[in-house]
Amino acid sequence: MKKSRYINGIGAVTAQGIWRTDFFTESQPLQQAVNAAQQPSYRELISPAMARRMSRGIKMGIYAAQQALDEAQIDIPDAIITGTGLGCSEDSEKFLRNILDNDEEFLTPTAFIQSTHNTVAAQIALRLGCKGYNFTYVNRSVSFESALLDASMQLQDAEATDILVGGVDEVSDHTFRLLQLVGHIKPSDVHETIHDSNSPGANYAESATFFTLSQQKTAYSYCEVQDINLQNKLSQGDLAAFTKEFLERNGLHAGDIDALVLGYNGDKEFDGWYDIFECIFPSIPSIYYKHLIGQCDTSSAFAVATAAKLIREQIIPAIIQRNQVTLDRPLRNVLLYNQFRGEDHSLVLLRSC
Amino acid sequence: MAVAGVAITGIGIISSIGKTIEESQHALLSGTHGISRIKNVETKQKERIWVGEIKYSNTELADLLHLPAGHNYTRTAMLGCYAAKAAVDALGGCDMGAYKTGLISSTSVGGMDYTERYFYDYLENPALYPYITTHDAGDSSHKIADYLGIQGLVTTISTACSSAANAIMMGARLIKSGRLDRVVVGGTDALSKFTINGFKTLMILTDELCQPFDQNRKGLNLGEAAAYLVLESEDVVQREHRKPLAYLTGYGNANDAFHQTASSEDGEGAFLAMRKALTVADLAPSDIDYVNAHGTATPNNDLSEGRALQRIFSANMPLFSSTKAFTGHTLAAAAAIEAVFCVLALQKQIIFPNLNFKTQMEELDFSPQTEVCQASLTNVLSNSFGFGGNCSSLIFSKA
Amino acid sequence: MAELKEELKGKIIEVLNLEDIAVADIADSDPLFGEGLGLDSIDALELIVLMDKEYGIKLSDPKQGKSIFQSIDTMAAYIAENRTK
Missing domain, CATH: 3.40.47.10 (Thiolase/Chalcone synthase)
Structure with missing residues (x-):
């Protein structure tokens, strides 16, 4: 089990x-x-x-x-x-x-x-x-x-x-x-x-x-960590398939994801990866955080903190929302995507508990 | 009988005693160590220390790997590529895309060998820029993955001198959990001025050949090496009709939580790591036929490890040796080259000797094996310990 | 000798980064390790380098430090006797 x-x-x-x-x-x-x-x-x-x-x-x-x-x-x-x-x-x-x-x-x-x-x-x-x-x-x-x-x-x-x-x-x-x-x-x-x-x-x-x-859920639990996937190299053309496979192994479709937390870091040459990623999903809230805490190799850990807080509070503060889509349903499944200069891609799926 | 374990189907190694399995085995059997004065690193310490250096220059290594001109492979990356390629080649024509394949590598110095060379020059010379991004520990893993054509789960562990043991452990767990079908695991570290001077400040380098587990041991010899193992799931083993070389049956990691660099007197972390490995393998201490000790030959390590071994095995200490006197202490690669030695020991039913041993330590009731000997080996245990109290044990079992 | 001891205290505070401690807080006979100033084995290695760098005294075996680094008194006495600069 x-x-x-x-x-x-x-x-x-x-x-x-x-x-x-x-x-x-x-x-x-x-x-x-x-x-x-x-x-x-x-x-x-x-x-x-x-x-x-x-x-x-x-x-x-x-x-x-x-x-x-x-x-x-x-x-x-x-x-x-x-x-x-x-x-x-x-x-x-x-x-x-x-x-x-x-x-x-x-x-x-x-x-x-x-x-x-x-x-x-x-x-x-x-x-x-x-x-x-x-x-x-x-x-x-x-x-x-x-x-x-x-x-x-x-x-x-x-x-x-x-x-x-x-x-x-x-x-x-x-x-x-x-x-x-x-x-x-x-x-x-x-x-x-x-x-x-x-x-x-x-x-x-x-x-x-x-x-x-x-392992134990407590009164303070933020959310559940559902799955993680890492990939050293990927072409932009394969990003959708890579993501779809990840969702499928968790019994989900793109439509089941309620919000995205993305690693946009202001690098004009590589932020395009996140634009492509957003297009895999229907219109849902897209959240970013590196404008506040900056880029470093482990700043994506803060994406998990951000998503966990959103799931627990069921509110998306305006300062971290990147698009204009209003949250119209409970935040249940939140998907995190990060890459750096087109390499070292990661997906993390968090779920409300 | 141990648990089924994870199959080891390929091994590759480069160290100061050889750039192939055959050369390494020959050196181990003939008692020929690879310790010499340093040649490839410009350091003031060169007359004061002995090292296990691989006598290929960076240019020669690049040629061996057929790297294009203008490449930015550090020595750590090149050694890693060389050994990892050998491990994969041992499978005989292998399509990296055919199964879910990953790489768990390890290193402690990473690209420090080039950083220390160009640290200030970088500011003046844009031609050197390609090496700037080779500084981090992940760089060598990326290079190895590219060299092998691995696209998938690629990551790196750095827990000082236990690093490769932990990479092997994580790889085995990824196979067991079904996340990967095949994983290349191991470690690579090149000699650098940084580590040589670092260990010197700790006053644990000897100016002689190191003497693991000797009463009069004076410290360690540093070395450089890379070694990788291919681990495959039972499913792949059957489909590809592989003949596993050995199985990884046990593993354990624990923290001494005693001191940032020194080991505790009773070897608590080492004891816990060995006990965990035995539990995972479902073996009793009496099932272990040989121990490849960490045995760095520092006063502190050998005493702490010796006490931990005494606690685990009591009066029934199996045959044991440290092979560090052959290769030097190769830091993050140490556990990987010793894993290869353990696989060879199981395959050949031979124990490799602990060189330079003369006098039994007064604190211990046992002495290491000093001659090559035939032995019936079913399960062997390998220890690796690092700074930060990091203690790891692996158990390999006969295929 | 008193001057050497004061100088030594200042240098120890500086190289070991003992932020909360002033020269006046260290008595000449206070043990430097364990109880007292609470220094450890890494500090001992730092002090060995200090002896070399400041006073030209080379200690090749860390064990030698044990008797020399007992207190400011013992350290200063050893330095006075063996210094080459």
Whole structure:
């Protein structure tokens, strides 16, 4: 008997601050090429002795993870699974600079230790004393979705009952400057929102988004995670068939989907994928979120948070709706689609519970 | 008897002891290690360390792979492509589109070998830009998938030195759950100045040949390698009339939750990982005939792992060895090359030796196998542990 | 010696990023590890580099640190005796 997977807790640290009830009403579209997250105070969560070695990404991850656990009232999950595209970029850069600038002399271990991709998952485990399964996926824009797939399989097969799953990526100077050079990030002197974007590249921002996924439905359950699919390569012509096959294996048709949450990031060269995707469906509300929290490899984790909140509240705030279609029925099935520069496509299906 | 497990139908490997299965096997049987001074990486540490380096330059690797001029394959990607292609070729003419096929790769350094070379030069030289996007860990997986012609579920795991074990584990679970019919799993890591200096700051590199499980061990030798396995569902095995090389029957991952880099004294994480793997395989400790230990030869790892082995096997410690003295510690690739060694051990009914061992550790009641020996092997267990307390165990069973 | 000890405290606070601690908070005889300042094995490695970089003292075995890094007193005494810069 396959078990269900419920989202029972959410936490996030983003460019719009932390995850909270009025998150969308207080948000403003980003206009900078590179955006830092609004940092909460970490004092109550992380002792100064631990915090002194942690870059922002690690702290953000710990904070978002704890928010997600608290909301679900889980002390120690059975497993911790994270996704990150660039890992602990700041410490990697710091250690590399030390090597290059000091000609391999007088190097200290802290930045190297913290630069490992699985540092966030490991630090969360260390802090919670969680000896369970601990994985980190690092595959560009499906890093988080890989983690979600793993968690989902474990819950479905009853290998675990409560899993902490999340995505985190931090901004670091040099790496992001290089991403600007190759056009992934808009130039610093371009100030466009996704809505009025006319240029290639995206506005980037760091973020951490975590979830407690459980077999058990509770009074706080947001929704159910129905299915996930990942695909490294796809042609635009195959997108409809890819989506249809996914819906069919879940016993659904395009007409059964009540809203879409799409990864539009303002890159004029690649946002066309989402336009094509929208055309697969009849006229339904289309939602976007990266204009608020920015692009990073794991920002699509926030799509899950957004959809979960919409399903629970059955309201679509105007700031995140992309088209003009009025919601005329209960939000039951919400489909999420994300890709980055035409690669690493993911579909996530969430259902009300 | 173990549970049915997932069939391993292809293996491919490149490391400092050989670029084919045959070369690797020959080195293992003749006790020929691949540890030398470093040649391909410009580093101040070159006279202070010994490494398991693959003696092909990047140009030679690109030629072996027939890459076009102007390619942007990092060394990590090239090693990965080479070993993964060998694993798939072992199937003999295989249409990647015929079944739901995926790739679960792993790496710890990713494209750091080029990032450290061009880090500042990138700002000045647009000709180097193609390498900017090879920095992330996912790049090598994309390159491997393209090289093999895999379109489907492609992802990457990075949990430091246990990475490939976790890629193998996830691959097996995807087959078991029916999400994939076939999956290429493994890991790749090239030597880089970044990791060499990183391990040096931790003061766990020895300036001699490493001595796993020796009382006087002084630390590890780093290495580079890639290895991949093809896992296929029972359905594919039957339809394609495959003869599985071995089965992956058990797997487990646990976290030591003790320290960011060091292992706990009692090896709790390692103990939990081995226990989980035994449970998944439905085997008792007494069913394990050989253990390919993580055995990095650092004072901390070998003590912690030794204690965990003692806790699992009590007085009935099976034959065991660490093959790190042959290859060096190849980080994210380590569990994959050792998985290949385990498959070879099962196929040949042979145990590969633990080189450079002289004196038994005073804390342990047992010593590793130091000579090649014939043994009746049905189930073998392989350990891999990484930073962040990441502990993984895999169990392979005879086909 | 008093000057060296003050300098050492400042440097330790800086390299170990001990944000909440001031030079005045560290007594010369306070244990640096465990109870006291609460440093750990990673800090010990950082201190080994500090010894090399600032005072030209090379420690090749992390175990040597145990006796040298007991307190500011022991550290300063070792530095005074062995420094090459």
